[in-house]
Amino acid sequence: MVIKNIIFDFGGVLVDWDPRYYFKDHFNDDEKMNHFLKNVTTEEWNIEQDRGRTLVEGTNFLVTKHPEWEKEIRAFYDNWTTMLRSEISENVAVLRQLKNSNYEIFGLTNWSEETFPFAFENYDFFKLFEGKIVVSGTEKMIKPNPEIWKILLHRYQINAEESIFIDDNFKNIEAAKDLGFICIHIKNETDLAKELRNLGVDF
Structure with missing residues (x-):
């Protein structure tokens, strides 16, 4: 795939x-x-x-x-x-590179509907998603509930098997795997660019 x-x-x-x-x-x-x-x-x-x-x-x-x-x-x-101290610069750099490649990028976050707008307005990289972001507080459900991934899949007409999901929460990673997503579990030592390239992502 x-x-x-x-x-x-x-x-x-x-x-x-x-x-x-x-x-x-x-x-x-x-x-x-x-x-x-x-x-x-x-x-x-x-x-x-x-x-x-x-x-x-x-x-x-x-x-x-x-x-x-x-x-x-x-x-x-x-x-x-x-x-909310700062962006994680090395991962944001990867996001910017992906945006200039042939991949579609999406956001799926557990975040309060009331506090997310502050982050959105104060960190310019959020604009790279062009609105393709699913926020738990808006949907009234949170990861690892499988239904929130299904909202993303149905709303944007994408397939889990053609998608890489990146998260730092292991429970969320396990739930996404069960739905067919390819996953990267972010840890302190994770080199995101390397992990993506190991999965065949070209950017």
Whole structure:
């Protein structure tokens, strides 16, 4: 099967987002910070905003559950832009090269509908996708739910077998493989350009 499409996750692949970029200075105490991020603003809590729960609803839910952390909880989304540090330059460089090649590029991201517009406006490489981006918060479903990949496939009339999916979350990689996608699991040491060329992508 000929590869025609390259599909990018965003966080951890093209952009560097981490709550520690704000809370490290806020707490000035790594142990307290790590406790807060692990036990209060958990991944499970954050992903519900990516699934479509509003930031206000998510914040108020957590304040009710952990009133002793109210100040820090409310600081989370008030300072969200500080947590979005930079693009991941080596992978964005690959994206730019692919855009100038014969491949179609797409985005499939777990991201709040309320916060994604800030990233879109402040990082010019998002424009390279020409609107071909599926955002979980808009669709009200998140990876690794197979249905969100099906939205991408049906909306843009593409085939999984002709597509490479790139993500830093292993659960998402496994779900995409089950749907027939060729996958690249991004880790700290991953050379994305090399991995793509190993799969026969010419750019």
